[in-house]
Structure formats: structure tokens, C-alpha cells
Amino acid sequence: ASASMASPMQSPTPTLPSPPSEMEAELYYHGLPSAPRLVARTGTTPWEAPTGPKASWKCKELRPVYEHALRKALEGSLGPKVNTLLDQMKVEWTSIDILRIGYDGERSAPVVFWIGVTPGSLSGDDGVIVVSECQELLKEYNINDVEVEIRESV
Numbered sequence: 001a002s003a004s005m006a007s008p009m010q011s012p013t014p015t016l017p018s019p020p021s022e023m024e025a026e027l028y029y030h031g032l033p034s035a036p037r038l039v040a041r042t043g044t045t046p047w048e049a050p051t052g053p054k055a056s057w058k059c060k061e062l063r064p065v066y067e068h069a070l071r072k073a074l075e076g077s078l079g080p081k082v083n084t085l086l087d088q089m090k091v092e093w094t095s096i097d098i099l100r101i102g103y104d105g106e107r108s109a110p111v112v113f114w115i116g117v118t119p120g121s122l123s124g125d126d127g128v129i130v131v132s133e134c135q136e137l138l139k140e141y142n143i144n145d146v147e148v149e150i151r152e153s154v
């Protein structure tokens with residue numbers, strides 16, 4: 001990780017997730033119309049590369065989040081704190097969304113704090129620091145059931 005991504009917080013450093021492989025970065029969001037590229041994510045579930053004909057690959061889908069503590073917290077003091085954290089970490093962010101991201105046909109999908117960044121502006125190595133810091137910030141608000149993911153978006 002580069003020195004520019006140093007944590008602005010003095011909390012104990014959480015164990016960082018691994019940056020995605022090139023294949024995971026390209027195919028993680030398979031099925032979404034915009035075909036975004038994954039930069040980093042907090043989830044601990046290992047990604048499994050699709051196999052077989054492309055037509056048989058599982059497709060991701062986006063679903064709305066209606067009632068969740070994250071939504072209320074972002075409308076309060078968490079929103080400005082997230083903006084400040086991303087700015088301090090020199091993240092060229094383009095959007096922040098709260099969605100459920102799962103596979104087509106699955107009944108449940110995790111709530112995801114989804115950060116869009118300018119394409120090519122953030123490496124996977126630096127991205128894992130950003131998602132970890134964001135997740136730590138969410139934990140300060142007792143939000144422990146949300147994954148943080150960064151994608152490239154314009």
C-alpha cells in the first residue's frame with residue numbers, strides 16, 4: 001500500500017482483505033448492465049470463477065434497500081464522515097449507493113455500501129485499505145451487517 005493511503009484514524013489495524021484477482025475484478029459483477037469492474041470488497045466469502053458456457057454463469061442483480069440503519073446513519077452524521085474519510089484517503093469517488101447485491105434468483109442478498117470511483121484511479125491494494133476503513137467507520141455506528149465494495153464507475 002502506498003504512503004498516501006495511510007489511515008487517518010489511530011485505531012488498531014483490522015486484517016485487510018485480499019485485493020481481487022484480475023479475473024475476479026472483471027467478472028465479479030457479471031450480469032449487471034453497466035459491467036462495472038470490482039476494485040475491492042470486504043466480504044469474506046471466496047469468489048468462485050464461473051465455469052462452463054458463459055450463458056450458464058450466475059448473474060448478479062441489484063435490489064433496493066428500504067429500511068436499514070445505514071440509510072438513517074448516512075442521512076445523519078455518518079454521511080459527512082464518509083465523505084471526509086474518502087477525501088482524506090485521496091479517493092476519486094463518483095457515487096455512494098446502498099443496495100442489496102446478489103445473484104439472480106437467490107432469495108436473500110447482503111446489504112452493500114457501494115462506492116464508485118473514477119476508472120483507473122484506485123488500485124486493489126489501496127482499495128482494500130479504503131473498504132476496511134469504511135467498514136470500521138460503519139462499526140462505530142453499530143452497523144455490522146453491511147459489506148463495503150468499490151467499483152469503477154463514471
